[in-house]
Amino acid sequence: MESPSRGGVFSEGTDSRVEQFAESISFDRRLYQHDIRGSQAHARMLADQGLITDAECESICGALDEIRLELDNGTLPMRIELEDIHMHVEQALIDRLGDVGRKLHTARSRNDQVSTDFRMWVREALRETDQLLLELQRAFLGRCEADFDVILPAYTHLQRAQPVLAPHYWLAYVEKFQRDRERIADCIKRVNQCSLGVAAVAGTSLPIDRQQTAAALDFDGITRNSLDTSSDRDFVLESAFVLSVIATHLSGWAEEWILWSTVEYGFIKCPHAFCTGSSIMPQKVNPDVLELTRGKSARVMGNLQTLVLLTKGLPLAYNRDLQEDKPPLFDSFDTIQSCLQLAAPLVAGTELQRERIAAGIEDGYLDATTLMEHMIRAGMPQRRAHHLVGAIVGEAMQRRVSLSELPLDVLQQHAPELDGSVREVLGSRNAIEAFQSEGSTAPERVREQIQYWTTALGDKG
Template sequence: MKLWGGRFTKETDKKVDEFHSSISFDQRLYRQDILGSMAHARMLGTCGIISQEEADKIIKGLEEVLQDIEEGKVEFDITAEDIHMNIERLLIAKIGDTGKKLHTARSRNDQVALDTRMYLKEEINNTVKLLKELQKVLVELAKEHLDTVMPGYTHLQKAQPVTLAHHLMAYFEMFQRDVERLLDCYRRTDVMPLGSGALAGTTFPIDRQQVARELGFAKISANSLDAVSDRDFVIEFTAAASLIMMHLSRFAEELVLWSSDEFSFVEMDDAYSTGSSIMPQKKNPDVAELVRGKTGRVYGNLVAMLTMMKSLPLAYNKDMQEDKEALFDTIDTVQGCLSVFIPMLKSMRVNRERMLESTRRGFTNATDVADYLVRKGLPFRDAHRVVGQMVLFCLSRGIYLEDLTLEEFRQFSAVIDQDIFEMLSVKSCVERRNVPGGPAREQVLETIKRAEKLIESDYGQ
């Protein structure tokens, strides 16, 4: 008989048990469920709702159940539906009728909300730690490549010269926003819902603050209806996770491109590459490709949860059971991708010479020539047109701006003098962009200093 089966005259159909049960996936909440139950039992004893002796017996029994689970001695029962009822059954089997008093003044509705919030708080912190590890790798690589000049792109066309350090630190900023979003999400997850009951609280004189303090929550929920029906915090985490995956996917896409023969900017370590079953010469950046591919499943989880919640009346509905698999899969996917992306990036080999040569061959110094003409008195729009004509001239002859003679330059504008050649070095083009946030060495060093402080600060720990 089900623990809720008093008003029923027959057992549920076996297919319904299988369809209805969530123990196959929510069993990962066992630790949070037991810790939450221990805090609840302790509060029931303190408030005199059950005797102190009963509370102590329940807590001791729960400790033993926890130990049994972690030692692999427990096989969860599908007929008990979920982790909450499985734990309660195990407790009753261990300590007898006293275990039946544990569920006084609570419902599975506020219980599952509690477990999910406790679990997600921990996983937010774990995800932040991984992001900070990735940021550390980015900073270390940036230090190594302060002077590694590479082409910057717009529209995947060579645009202006930057350094690899500057490029890598752009991703640092993306992941920093991800850290900040997760920490902001943590604040809204850090709300204790237990005591909301099924939807309308309880008639027992409970102390919700005691439970919140024991479980490390910052505050308690303000409305019992909202507390049991809210999954905003799950959706918000999955939205933040989707942005993390989007940033990883963009980075992965660039690494896939850069490792191609056409670019040859980087080479993935053998440990993070795979081969072909038919083509013996192949070395495929499969790790980066798979990270890029897994982004879609996290997006799908976000859409699934938004769709699940969009038409639900207050308060709890069984539809909300569907949040667990989507949440767990999102956590596993994001953390799994970060865990393999970090060492892949750290072991990557950079072809500095190829990057520099590619920069020289792409007219990436054209804007600097236009700026030179502006300093000589031409309006920028006229300077833009003149340099465009220079580029067209070079293209027709298969040469680059740095190949032009002074006489050839002066065919396009009489204001050009010998100092034009100082403008053409792609390295000097980078160093002249010495503005806050720019790619000049001095500015990137400042960015790195700021980044190191952010990584080491309490913010995000």
């Protein structure tokens, strides 16, 4: 049986080596649900426009349902010479209906067909990813009340900086993943424009209704320029970028928790169900899920680079190079979703090592900035207060004590303006209580944010 895309001007068959080289059925078969749905919408539009009869439309749609079922069950034979999923579906239709099946491709090219199918798949994958991000946000939010009493050291330059409440830290990741979800929502606006009906490159002389098929396929509208649409893969690049940003957030979180799980930090204990052992060292509990999350993020970022390079020099309009856009994006979605599926239960199941954290929370002079701001509130210029607190920290380091352990007279040797009220801001707990600004780790501000996100993210049900 000759491929529907072959024959006519061709005087000889395709070399078998070319068939193997050019096939995409090995990866684009996952578009079959979208291809069949798009084909049924196209058939109904053709019937409404009088380009096929109602009876022919019903035969086509019924046969496509049968083909979908065979693809669901894996019983439709895959043939390299048919190249892609679109030709497999069409050939199966022709095998069943003959010339009626051949009418389906009226006013349609594989260029707009592939673009439409891919847009529907990407739209669905973005929404699935958004749901997984929501579950991860809820996992972080779900820790906040139980961990409210825990103070963690916040770092800059990987050096201890200031104290923060544990829920303030958890909500930092809720914020990051919210921006990812907002990027997804914005990306969907451009993905969700229907390509069907632009045909190969210039449109069609046949009386079709693009708005009808767009509405039937739940698109927000139609693409406006046939030439642009035939070549456009901006929606692929943008999706790959959104996934790459998610990957950076996941990788940063994984790196942090890998460090936190070490003996040197000792902040967390990951659930053993998400760790593995060593083949030679029996004591090891390795955070492999976190390490693989960090490692797999590189693939997602590399896929973005691949797609940018794939499209950077293509002239208008369609070029076969664009067949290669699917494996990188499929892989990026698969990778991010697999990471997110494990991230939420890992976050929920990880234990804070409270005693270890509390035992070291005064290390690093986390209350130094709060002491400086106490002096500023008393009227001292910021630069002078900064200098004096530096000298006080130096004194504490020499004595090997915390700032709160320095006697008042020693503090006054450096800053005579200080009085007994300074005790109210020394120590990590007092420093936490001293914060006031919106967005800070002040307990009342953190509680406001917990309430905000509890409302924003809703119940799991």
